[in-house]
Amino acid sequence: MGNSISTNVAEGDVRTSMESWRAVSAAVAGNILEWYDFAIYGYVATIIARNFFPSGDEVGALLATFATFGIGFVARPLGGIIIGRMGDTKGRKAALLLTIFLMALGTIGIGVIPSYNSIGVLAPLLLVICRLMQGFAAGGEWGGATAFIVEWAPQNRRGFFGSFQQASVAGGLLLGSAIAAICSTLLSGDQMESWGWRIPFLLGIFLVPVGMYMRSDIEETPIYRKAKEAPSGPQTPGWILAAKAFGFTILWTVSYYVILYYMPTFTEKYAGLARTQSLWSNTIGLILLVVAIPAMGLLSDRIGRKPLLIGCCIAFALLTYPLFSFMLSGTSLATVIIVQLIFGLMIAMFSGPGPAAIAEIFPTHSRSTWMSTGYSLATSIFGGFAPFIATWLISSTGSPISPTYYLIIAAIVSAIVIATLKETAHEELR
Numbered sequence: 001m002g003n004s005i006s007t008n009v010a011e012g013d014v015r016t017s018m019e020s021w022r023a024v025s026a027a028v029a030g031n032i033l034e035w036y037d038f039a040i041y042g043y044v045a046t047i048i049a050r051n052f053f054p055s056g057d058e059v060g061a062l063l064a065t066f067a068t069f070g071i072g073f074v075a076r077p078l079g080g081i082i083i084g085r086m087g088d089t090k091g092r093k094a095a096l097l098l099t100i101f102l103m104a105l106g107t108i109g110i111g112v113i114p115s116y117n118s119i120g121v122l123a124p125l126l127l128v129i130c131r132l133m134q135g136f137a138a139g140g141e142w143g144g145a146t147a148f149i150v151e152w153a154p155q156n157r158r159g160f161f162g163s164f165q166q167a168s169v170a171g172g173l174l175l176g177s178a179i180a181a182i183c184s185t186l187l188s189g190d191q192m193e194s195w196g197w198r199i200p201f202l203l204g205i206f207l208v209p210v211g212m213y214m215r216s217d218i219e220e221t222p223i224y225r226k227a228k229e230a231p232s233g234p235q236t237p238g239w240i241l242a243a244k245a246f247g248f249t250i251l252w253t254v255s256y257y258v259i260l261y262y263m264p265t266f267t268e269k270y271a272g273l274a275r276t277q278s279l280w281s282n283t284i285g286l287i288l289l290v291v292a293i294p295a296m297g298l299l300s301d302r303i304g305r306k307p308l309l310i311g312c313c314i315a316f317a318l319l320t321y322p323l324f325s326f327m328l329s330g331t332s333l334a335t336v337i338i339v340q341l342i343f344g345l346m347i348a349m350f351s352g353p354g355p356a357a358i359a360e361i362f363p364t365h366s367r368s369t370w371m372s373t374g375y376s377l378a379t380s381i382f383g384g385f386a387p388f389i390a391t392w393l394i395s396s397t398g399s400p401i402s403p404t405y406y407l408i409i410a411a412i413v414s415a416i417v418i419a420t421l422k423e424t425a426h427e428e429l430r
Contacts, residue, residue, distance in 0.1 A: 019152075019219070020152045020153065020154065020161070022218070023148070023149075023152045023218050023219065023221070024149050024152055024153075024161055024164055026218040027096065027145050027148050027149050027165070027168075027218070028149070028164050028165070028167075028168040028171075029168075030096060030100050030145070031141070031145050031165065031168035031169060031171075031172065032168045032171045032172045032175060033100065033104075033172065033204075033208075034099060034100055034103045034137070034138070034141050034172065035138075035168070035169045035171070035172025035173060035176075036172040036173075036175040036176045036179075036204075037103045037104060037106070037107035037134065037172075037204050038072070038103060038107075038134050038137075038138050038172070039172055039173045039176040039177070039261065040107070040176040040179070040180065040200045040201060041072075041110065041131070041134075042176075042257075042261035042262070042264075042265075042387065043176055043177055043180035043200070043261075043264055043279060043282075044180055044197045044200065045065050045265055045387070046065075046265060046268065046275070047192065047193055047197040048065050048068075048127075048197065049061040049064065049065040050193065051115040051116065051117075051123075051193075051197070052064075052065070052068075052113075052115065052116050052123050052124045052127055053065055053116070053124060054116055054117070063388060063391055063392065063395075064124070067385075067388050068124065068127055068128055068131055071128055071131050071132060071135070071384075072131035072132060072134050072135035072138070072384060073135050073138075073379060073380040073383065073384020073385065074132070074135060074380060074384070075132045075133075075135035075136040075139060076135045076136070076138055076139035076376040076377075076379055076380045076384070077139060077373060077376045077377045077380050078136060078139060079099075079135065079136035079137060079138065079139025079140045079141075079372075079376065080139035080140060080142075080143055080372030080373045080375065080376030080377075081139075081369065081372065081373050081376075082136075082140065083095050083098060083099060083136075083137075083139065083140020083141075083143075083144060083372070084139075084140055084143050084144065084368045084369040084370070084371070084372030084373060085368070085369045086098070086140070087140070087143070087144045087147065087368035087369070087372075088365065088366060088367070088368045088369050091220050091224070092144055092147060092148040092151075092220060092221060092224060092368065093148075093218060093219075093220055095140055095144040095368065096141070096144050096145060096148065098137075098140070099137045099138075099140045099141040099144065100137075100141075100208065101137075101208075102133055102134075102136060102137035103133075103134055103137040103138065103141070104204050104205070104208040105133060106130040106131065106132075106133035106134035106137065107130075107134065107201050107204040108201065108202065108204050108205050109126070109129075109130040109133070110127060110130045110131075110201045111198045111199075111200075111201030111202040111204070112198075112202070113126045113127055113130070135380075135384075139372060139376040139380075140372060142169075142372065142375055142376070142379075143367075143368050143369075143371045143372025143373075143375060143376070144368055144372070145165055145168075146162065146165050146355045146358070146359055146371065147221075147224075147359060147367045147368045147371065148221060149161055149162055149164060149165045149355065150162045150165075150355060150356055150359040150360075150429070151221035151222075151223045151224055151359075151364065151367075151429065152221050152222075153356075155428060155429065156301060156426075157298075157301055158301070158356040158359075158360070158425075158429065159297040159298065159299075159300035159301040159305065159352065159353050159356045159357075159425060160294060160297045160298040160301055161297075161356075162297060162353075162354075162355035162356035162359065163293050163294045163296065163297025163298070163300075163351070163352045163353070163355065163356070164293075164294060164297075165355040166293050166297075166351040166352070166354060166355050167290050167293040167294055167351075169351075170260075170286055170289045170290045170293060170351065171290050173260055173261075173286055174283060174286035174287060174289075174290055176200065177264070177279055177282050177283040177286055178283050179199075179200045179203065180200055180279050181276060181279035181280050181282075181283050183196050183197075183199050183200060184196075184275055184276045184279055185276055223364050223429060224364060226364075227363075227364040227365050238362075238366050238369065238370040239370070241361050241362050241370055241374070242370040242371070242373045242374035242377075243374065244361055244374070244417065244420075244421065245358050245361055245362075245370070245371055245373075245374030245375055245378070246374040246375075246377055246378045247378075247413060247414060247416070247417030248357070248358055248361075248374075248378075248414060248417050248418060248421070249358070249374065249375050249378035249379065249382075249414075250378055250382050250410045250413050250414045250417075251312070251313055251316060251350065251407075251410040251411045251413070251414035251415075252350050252351070252354055252378075252414070253378055253379040253382055253383030253386070254382050254383060254386055254406060254407055254410040255316060255343075255346070255347050255350070255407060255410070256347065256383060257383040257384065257386035257387060258386045258387070258390055258403055258406065258407060259285075259340075259343045259347060260282070260285075260286065260289075260347075261386070261387055262386060262387040262390050262391075262403075263278075263282055263285075263340065264278040264279050264281075264282045265278075265387070265391075266390070266400070266403070267281060267282075267327070267336050270328060270394075270400040271327055271328060271335075271336055273333060273336060277333050277336075278336075280333075281333060281336045281337045281340055282340065284337050284340065284341070285337070285340030285341055285343065285344045286344070288341050288344040288345065288348075289344040289345075289347055289348055289351070292344065292345055292348035292352070293348045293351045293352045294352065295348070295352065296308055296348045296349055296351070296352020296353060297352035297353060297355075297356065298352075299352065299353075300352055300353030300356065300357075300425060301425060304423050304425045304426075305353040305356065305357040305360075305423065305424065305425050306357075306418060306419075306421070306423050308349045308350070308352065308353050309349070309350055309353060309354070309357060309414075309418045310415060310418055310419065311349055312346055312347070312349035312350040312411075313350075313411045313412070313414050313415035313418065314411075314415065315346045315349065316346060316407055316408065316410070316411035317408050317411040317412055317415070319342070319346070320404045320407045320408055320411075321401065321404045321408070323339050323342060323343065324339075324400075324401050324403070324404045325401060326338075326339060327339040328400055328401065353425075356425075357421075357424065357425075358371060358375065359371060359429075360424035360425075360427070360429065361421070361424075362430075363430040364429070364430060382410065386406070389403075389406055390402075390403035390406065393405070393406065
């Protein structure tokens with residue numbers, strides 16, 4: 001009798017574990033595809049500038065390109081609120097299916113828009129519309145996927161499971177960077193300028209069926225189903241929790257969009273690398289980031305979230321300026337790769353524990369809505385326009401080192417907010 005009970009419990013644990021990994025795998029696969037779609041714009045920014053914003057002023061065209069990149073983030077808070085609310089009321093699965101469809105539509109749209117020389121001002125207008133569509137989808141995607149993955153995780157492994165959310169984001173960036181690098185390697189400069197840049201966007205059409213298939217066959221999280229059946233007790237107002245998530249996210253988003261999105265443009269223009277070298281060095285840094293994120297998530301389950309999060313903030317505050325200076329001191333590809341590997345490890349210190357830590361701030365009843373709102377607002381304000389701000393700072397000051405000030409300030413602000421948060425690594429998810 002006792003053996004039978006033990007066997008049934010063990011079988012139940014195995015089944016639950018398999019369900020968890022299956023659900024997380026589905027969410028991760030869809031997340032990779034979506035963030036590939038969203039990221040590819042940044043990796044061909046200099047080409048987009050010449051095709052959609054032609055002018056005699058190269059810096060002006062690049063600023064316009066990155067402003068359009070940032071416009072995609074204006075829609076993120078709206079997507080976070082609407083799709084996040086949908087995730088809390090209709091289920092995480094329905095929200096995730098909607099986001100992948102909208103993201104793919106916006107990405108493929110960019111790939112087929114005629115250039116400025118063909119249709120004039122209508123070209124940048126259509127580009128803005130597609131970026132807004134991508135931004136709306138991304139706003140709902142991040143919070144929905146984070147809630148879904150963390151809620152499926154076993155209690156003592158939320159950091160590890162949650163880290164796959166951010167690893168999949170980095171995986172999407174890696175896929176985008178690698179494909180852009182491959183296209184730049186295989187095609188001539190003229191081919192890449194005229195039509196080759198469209199290939200990474202058009203590849204989105206082949207990725208959609210994969211994501212839709214993976215996500216159509218997954219179940220809602222057990223904790224969400226339980227929360228739907230039970231009335232919620234007294235809770236801290238959602239906007240207060242969202243404000244904490246907002247401050248928490250500032251360094252996270254600024255580091256991502258300066259180091260991982262803007263860096264290929266920066267190293268091409270200021271570190272003396274060719275476009276192909278810039279893309280490959282960025283890709284190498286992303287490979288390390290993807291590998292390091294789960295390791296940091298697992299470590300956070302053992303030692304807590306805050307030591308790693310605060311450690312990342314301190315590292316960015318102290319090391320950013322000297323690392324940029326080192327990168328600008330020489331023009332070798334090896335120098336840039338070393339710097340990007342170091343930055344990859346620093347970002348992994350935040351991105352590993354980050355998804356679990358931010359999800360643990362919120363109760364299940366409102367997690368998707370308020371987490372998406374706080375995160376998306378911070379990303380919209382501080383992350384989406386980070387490449388624009390970096391370009392503007394360099395143009396205004398005449399110093400390529402000036403983007404480091406933005407990173408240092410972000411690190412200080414997030415460190416202050418994180419220091420006020422409660423350690424939640426070993427507590428039950430509410």
